[in-house]
Amino acid sequence: MPTHTRIRPFNTRETYPEQNLDNDLCQAVVAGGVVYLRGQIGQDLETRESVGIGDVTAQAEKAMANIAMLLEEAGSSLQNIVKVVVYLTDPRYREPVYQVMGRWLSGVFPVSTGLVVSALARPEWLVEIDAIAVLSSASPAPSTGEEV
Numbered sequence: 001m002p003t004h005t006r007i008r009p010f011n012t013r014e015t016y017p018e019q020n021l022d023n024d025l026c027q028a029v030v031a032g033g034v035v036y037l038r039g040q041i042g043q044d045l046e047t048r049e050s051v052g053i054g055d056v057t058a059q060a061e062k063a064m065a066n067i068a069m070l071l072e073e074a075g076s077s078l079q080n081i082v083k084v085v086v087y088l089t090d091p092r093y094r095e096p097v098y099q100v101m102g103r104w105l106s107g108v109f110p111v112s113t114g115l116v117v118s119a120l121a122r123p124e125w126l127v128e129i130d131a132i133a134v135l136s137s138a139s140p141a142p143s144t145g146e147e148v
Helices: 056-074 091-104
Strands: 005-011 024-031 034-037 081-088 111-116 127-134
Touching (some): 024 056, 034 056, 056 081, 056 127, 091 111
Parallel strands (some): 081 111
Antiparallel strands (some): 005 024
């Protein structure tokens, strides 16, 4: 039976205390040699505080830093990203967000999808980036997190 490693499990009661939610989620899942990341936003993963309020560039930087950190925790890296999906709340944010992503993903060449949406989960969030990566060939699946 295959196992899935869940990185940074959490419950939405803690993440969204102002909303009546109770969902068990995680920031990343490693399954079958693939790392699936939850969409990342301008939020500190340790404190759950929003960062870069009103500044899409700062939010994109934090989202990409979160992605890099989560991939490392999962036994992968930015170099192993195969797909990114970008959600923007305003089409004018495309250029600054893609400039940030371009710096972080220089030479990686993932496939990419970009969407403009009316809103994200919190009104202060302007951009959300999710990614799929493969495990690093030199790194086994992590033993941290919760295995299922």
